[in-house]
Amino acid sequence: MNAQQRSQLQAQIDKMDSVSTAPAILTPLLELLRLPSDQIKLEKVVELVSYDSSIAGQCLRLANSPLFGRRQTETVRAAVMALGLEKLRSMMFGLCMNGIIPRDKWVIAPEVFWRHSLGCALVTQRMAKKIEYPEPEKAYLAGLLHDLGFLVNSVLFTDKFRECLQTASEQHLSLHVVEEQILGFSHCETGGMLGEHWGLSKELVDAARCHHNVSLLPTAGPLACLVHLSDLLCRVRYLGYGYDEIMGVELDSDAAWQALVGTYPALESMDLVRFTIDIDGAMDQIVATVDSVFGRGIAAPAS
Amino acid sequence: MGDPTFLKIRDLIYRISGIYHAEEKLYLLVGRCGRRMTALGVASPAEYLEHLTTRGNRDAELRLLLNEITIGETYMFRHPAQLDALRNVILPQILQVKGLVSLKRLRFWCAGCSTGEEPYTLAMFLLEEKDKLLSGWTFDILATDLNDNSLETARAGIYGEYALRSTSEALRRKYFTDVGDKKLQANAIVKAPIRFDRVNLRDDSKMLFQKGIDIIFCCNVLIYFDLASKRRVVQHFYSNLLPGGYLFLGSAESLFQVDDSFRLVHFPGTTAYWKPTAAQASGGKK
Numbered sequence A: 001m002n003a004q005q006r007s008q009l010q011a012q013i014d015k016m017d018s019v020s021t022a023p024a025i026l027t028p029l030l031e032l033l034r035l036p037s038d039q040i041k042l043e044k045v046v047e048l049v050s051y052d053s054s055i056a057g058q059c060l061r062l063a064n065s066p067l068f069g070r071r072q073t074e075t076v077r078a079a080v081m082a083l084g085l086e087k088l089r090s091m092m093f094g095l096c097m098n099g100i101i102p103r104d105k106w107v108i109a110p111e112v113f114w115r116h117s118l119g120c121a122l123v124t125q126r127m128a129k130k131i132e133y134p135e136p137e138k139a140y141l142a143g144l145l146h147d148l149g150f151l152v153n154s155v156l157f158t159d160k161f162r163e164c165l166q167t168a169s170e171q172h173l174s175l176h177v178v179e180e181q182i183l184g185f186s187h188c189e190t191g192g193m194l195g196e197h198w199g200l201s202k203e204l205v206d207a208a209r210c211h212h213n214v215s216l217l218p219t220a221g222p223l224a225c226l227v228h229l230s231d232l233l234c235r236v237r238y239l240g241y242g243y244d245e246i247m248g249v250e251l252d253s254d255a256a257w258q259a260l261v262g263t264y265p266a267l268e269s270m271d272l273v274r275f276t277i278d279i280d281g282a283m284d285q286i287v288a289t290v291d292s293v294f295g296r297g298i299a300a301p302a303s
Numbered sequence B: 001m002g003d004p005t006f007l008k009i010r011d012l013i014y015r016i017s018g019i020y021h022a023e024e025k026l027y028l029l030v031g032r033c034g035r036r037m038t039a040l041g042v043a044s045p046a047e048y049l050e051h052l053t054t055r056g057n058r059d060a061e062l063r064l065l066l067n068e069i070t071i072g073e074t075y076m077f078r079h080p081a082q083l084d085a086l087r088n089v090i091l092p093q094i095l096q097v098k099g100l101v102s103l104k105r106l107r108f109w110c111a112g113c114s115t116g117e118e119p120y121t122l123a124m125f126l127l128e129e130k131d132k133l134l135s136g137w138t139f140d141i142l143a144t145d146l147n148d149n150s151l152e153t154a155r156a157g158i159y160g161e162y163a164l165r166s167t168s169e170a171l172r173r174k175y176f177t178d179v180g181d182k183k184l185q186a187n188a189i190v191k192a193p194i195r196f197d198r199v200n201l202r203d204d205s206k207m208l209f210q211k212g213i214d215i216i217f218c219c220n221v222l223i224y225f226d227l228a229s230k231r232r233v234v235q236h237f238y239s240n241l242l243p244g245g246y247l248f249l250g251s252a253e254s255l256f257q258v259d260d261s262f263r264l265v266h267f268p269g270t271t272a273y274w275k276p277t278a279a280q281a282s283g284g285k286k
Helices: A004-014 A026-034 A044-049 A053-063 A076-083 A085-100 A108-128 A136-145 A148-158 A157-172 A175-182 A186-200 A202-210 A222-235 A255-263 A265-269 A272-293 B007-017 B024-039 B045-053 B059-072 B082-102 B117-131 B148-156 B168-177 B206-209 B226-240 B276-283
Strands: B105-111 B138-145 B176-180 B183-188 B192-199 B213-218 B241-249 B263-267 B270-272
Touching: A004 A148, A004 A186, A026 A044, A026 A085, A044 A053, A044 A076, A044 A085, A053 A076, A053 B117, A076 A085, A076 B007, A085 A108, A085 A148, A085 B226, A108 A136, A108 A222, A108 A272, A108 B263, A136 A222, A148 A157, A148 A186, A157 A175, A157 B206, A186 A202, A186 A272, A202 A222, A222 B045, A222 B176, A255 A265, A255 B007, A272 B024, B007 B045, B024 B045, B024 B059, B045 B059, B059 B263, B082 B105, B082 B117, B082 B213, B082 B241, B082 B270, B105 B117, B117 B138, B117 B192, B138 B148, B148 B192, B168 B176, B206 B226, B206 B263, B213 B226, B226 B263, B241 B276
Parallel strands: B105 B138, B105 B213, B138 B192, B213 B241
Antiparallel strands: B176 B183, B241 B270, B263 B270
C-alpha cells in the first residue's frame, strides 16, 4: 500500500463513525477494560450498563439464563453481580462492536468473530501471566482488539472482504494472505488505523497492526508478539474464523517466541501442551458466553 | 469438586505420567478418583492421596487410577484431528521429502496398540487415501503391544458397537464382515497392511531393531513409565524415525522436560512431535 492509498484508507476509516453508530459507552468501556479486575468499581460498571438500554436488557437476559442458574434477576445491579466482571466486560464490548457493524454488513458470523476475539484475549492474558509480563490486563485488551480490522473491512469493503473469506475458506488459506492478494492490504493495517482513530495506545495499535506480520514483530513489542502467538494457538484449537485452515505451527520456533524469550525467560519453562489443555478447558466457557450473548439456548427473561 | 486435594492429585498425575487435566475439566478426574475411592472404601480425597503417595500399594494404585483415566479411549476414529493433520500437512510433507530420494514406501508404527483399534483405524484411513494422496505409494503398519491377550484380540479383529461407534456405515461395509452377535470382524483387505508383534518398549535390543519408521503413534502408553524409562523410549523413538518423521502421543500427554530432541507442532485440534530433516531444521517452519 503506497502513501496515497494509505491516506485515502485512513480518511474512509475516520468517516466510519458516521457510517455506523459507535455506542456512546465505547470510550468509557475501553477505559474500564484497561483496569485490572480488582480496581474496577462495581458502581461504575452498573452506571455504564444502565446507560445503554439494549446492553442493560442483554445483561438481564444473560443473568436470567440457565448458564447462570436462571435467577430472578430484576435489576441491572443484580445482573452485574450475577454475571461477574470478567464476563460482563467481554460481553459489553461484543455488544458495542455489534452496534458498529450494521447487521447486513457482517461478513463473518458475529459469534464466530467474538469467539475468536475473546479466545485470543483470554489466551494473550494467560500467556502474559505465565511469562510474568507486568500488565496482563493490557494483554487481554490487546487480544480482544487485535482483529478490529475485520470491522473496518466488513463495513467499508463488504463484497471484497466476503470474497477474501470465501477464497480463504475454499483454499484453506490464512485470511490475511488472501486479503493482501484481493484487497492489497489486510485487516492488520485497517485494524491499526481504526485503533489510531480511536486513540488506542501505540502498543495496542501495534498489536493489531503486526499480529500477522512476523517480520515486524520483534520490533513491535511484547504485546504484538503475545497476540501473534495467541492468535495462532486459537486458530489451531478451533477458535479461528469458522473454516479449516491447513497449518502446522511450531510456536516455540516462531519469531515472536524468540523475540519474547530474551526479555521474558519464563517463556522457556512453559509446558506448551499443558498450556494448550488449560486453554481448551477455558474455551468451553468462552463459547458458552458468546453463544448466550447471541441468544443461543437462552430463554427470554420472565416478564 | 471443591476439595483442593484433587488439584494435588492432578499435579501428581501430571508429574508422574505426563497426563494433564485443565482446572475446568477437573470434574473428570474427580469422577475417576471417585470410582477408585469407592473400590478401596476410602472416604476422603486426602486419604486417597495418601494411597497414591505414601502407602505401600502406591505404585499399583497409581496404575489403577491411570487405567481409569484412559478408559474409554480405545475406539476407532477416536482422534479425527490426528488423521486430518496426516492428510493435510504431515503426509504431503513426508511424500515430498521421500519422493525425491527413496522408495515410495511409508512405514507406520502403533507402539502399544492394545486391542487393535488404532492400527485398524490407520489402515482404513490409508486405504481410503490409496488412490488419492498415496497414489503410487505402498505402506505397512507395525502394531505392537506387550500384552499377549490384547494382541490376540487385535489379530482376531472382532469388534462390538463401542469400538465402532465413530466408524461410518460405508467403512464398516467396506472393511468388516458381520460375524453375528452384533459384532463385526476386520476383513483381509484391512488386515493386510498390518503386522502385529509383541514388543516390550523397555527392551533396548528390540527397540534398536525398529528402523526407517515415518510415523509413530504411542498413545497413553508412556504414562505408565517412570521418567528414566520414558526418556529412554522417547530417545529410541527418535532414532527409529526417519528424518522428517512424526510421533503422536495421547491428547493430554506432554513430553515437557522428558525430551528436547523432538519439536512440538500444533495442528488444528492436535499436537505432534517432529523430527525434522537437516534441511527442515535449518529452514525453521514447515
